[in-house]
Amino acid sequence: MSNAIGFQCVECARRFTVAEIEYVCTQCGGNLDVLYDYEKMATQFDKARLAADRNFTMWRYRALLPMEDSSPVPPLTVGWTPIYDCPALAAHFNLKQLFIKDDGRNPTASFKDRPSALAVVKAQEVGAQVITTASSGNAGCALAGMCASVGMPAVVFVPASAPAAKIAQLQIYGARVVLVEGSYDEAYDLCLQAARTYGWYQRSTGVNPFMTEGKKTAALEISEQLHWQVPDKIFVSVGDGCIIGGLWKGFCDLEKLGMIERLPQLIGVQSEKASALVDAINGDGVVRESAAATLADSINVGRPRDATKALRAMRESQGGGVTVSDEAIIESIGKLACATGVFVEPAAAAAFAGFAKWCEAGQIKADERVLLMLTGNGLKDIQAAQQALNAPLRVRPNFAEVERALADSGFSLPHAH
Ligand SMILES: *Cc1c(COP(=O)(O)O)cnc(C)c1O
Numbered sequence: 001m002s003n004a005i006g007f008q009c010v011e012c013a014r015r016f017t018v019a020e021i022e023y024v025c026t027q028c029g030g031n032l033d034v035l036y037d038y039e040k041m042a043t044q045f046d047k048a049r050l051a052a053d054r055n056f057t058m059w060r061y062r063a064l065l066p067m068e069d070s071s072p073v074p075p076l077t078v079g080w081t082p083i084y085d086c087p088a089l090a091a092h093f094n095l096k097q098l099f100i101k102d103d104g105r106n107p108t109a110s111f112k113d114r115p116s117a118l119a120v121v122k123a124q125e126v127g128a129q130v131i132t133t134a135s136s137g138n139a140g141c142a143l144a145g146m147c148a149s150v151g152m153p154a155v156v157f158v159p160a161s162a163p164a165a166k167i168a169q170l171q172i173y174g175a176r177v178v179l180v181e182g183s184y185d186e187a188y189d190l191c192l193q194a195a196r197t198y199g200w201y202q203r204s205t206g207v208n209p210f211m212t213e214g215k216k217t218a219a220l221e222i223s224e225q226l227h228w229q230v231p232d233k234i235f236v237s238v239g240d241g242c243i244i245g246g247l248w249k250g251f252c253d254l255e256k257l258g259m260i261e262r263l264p265q266l267i268g269v270q271s272e273k274a275s276a277l278v279d280a281i282n283g284d285g286v287v288r289e290s291a292a293a294t295l296a297d298s299i300n301v302g303r304p305r306d307a308t309k310a311l312r313a314m315r316e317s318q319g320g321g322v323t324v325s326d327e328a329i330i331e332s333i334g335k336l337a338c339a340t341g342v343f344v345e346p347a348a349a350a351a352f353a354g355f356a357k358w359c360e361a362g363q364i365k366a367d368e369r370v371l372l373m374l375t376g377n378g379l380k381d382i383q384a385a386q387q388a389l390n391a392p393l394r395v396r397p398n399f400a401e402v403e404r405a406l407a408d409s410g411f412s413l414p415h416a417h
């Protein structure tokens with residue numbers, strides 16, 4: 001039996017039983033929180049049992065997820081992505097400790113494998129024949145990959161402007177891809193309509209309450225991987241707001257279970273060119289539709305679909321929000337890769353850019369421990385990375401040209417023998 005005992009609407013607080021509802025509040029249309037029996041959960045889940053568990057995937061936290069014990073999970077290895085300690089980078093920013101968590105290491109190379117894997121579990125529990133999602137790219141790739149691994153059809157709605165690598169990735173897994181000649185926000189509305197019309201299982205961020213639960217597994221991992229000493233601050237990029245809301249849910253669950261003693265501050269990072277949620281948190285708290293014109297496609301959202309959970313995470317954690325320029329995002333891709341060996345896509349680099357901006361503004365104390373949540377792999381959008389690069393050396397197959405090119409480039413060479 002699942003430890004989930006019901007839902008509560010984040011807007012009107014109305015409660016529902018598990019059997020009563022599938023997606024949003026029937027009263028007001030608000031998104032739902034999943035409610036749990038934490039006492040029962042605590043009888044199945046503790047630090048000692050976890051320490052003995054050899055299952056290094058997101059499913060090691062099954063007792064904290066809204067699924068039946070007997071439900072099969074997709075065979076791909078999702079979660080337990082590495083956290084790296086980056087002392088040189090920490091010193092550069094005059095900071096006690098800086099960690100990065102590389103979720104680009106997931107099977108389809110983004111954080112979205114976590115919620116999409118759970119979506120497949122839930123769809124199979126209800127006997128769905130087809131799963132659909134709207135996506136800027138990664139959510140669709142993740143769903144397509146997870147569906148391929150269990151032989152379930154997927155229909156994905158993405159803006160036609162999605163990076164070429166993401167579109168190829170979607171297609172290669174065999175998903176039915178609908179390129180929408182419009183924005184992500186428009187693709188989202190079409191997906192809702194298609195799911196209602198055809199009765200498909202709906203994975204889209206926001207309306208599906210379980211996506212927050214899949215996303216919270218990253219917070220559970222951060223806590224366990226850092227030996228239950230959570231960071232002081234976590235920077236994460238924000239589009240719809242589901243990841244930051246999910247992280248907050250995960251930390252709050254662990255606090256309720258008595259497994260962590262304090263909570264981290266969560267700082268949401270958006271591009272100046274798509275900043276609805278950060279504008280709200282730094283302004284009057286009201287989310288207004290914004291322009292959506294950032295090259296960081298994964299966070300190019302004008303109408304965030306999980307706004308209430310995102311604002312709650314930033315507010316309740318006493319974190320905040322910060323915007324960064326697209327130029328800073330592009331520069332951050334190279335800076336982070338050179339300093340750590342981790343190559344990320346623009347949306348993930350935004351977390352680093354936001355961190356650097358807060359550091360430079362004196363908003364982080366030297367004795368703090370900070371973690372950057374890196375949400376997607378750089379190979380998903382090489383065009384963006386190329387904007388940060390100069391042309392490489394180029395020679396005819398002739399060693400004299402190699403020597404000249406290296407010397408001209410200013411690369412330090414030993415004296416020839
Ligand atoms: C989806 C995504 C985000 C933003 O997540 P939201 O839940 O929409 O806020 C950030 N980075 C990457 C790489 C993503 O794919």
Ligand SMILES: [Zn+2]
Pocket residue numbers: 009010011012013014025026027028029030
């Ligand atoms: Zn409601």
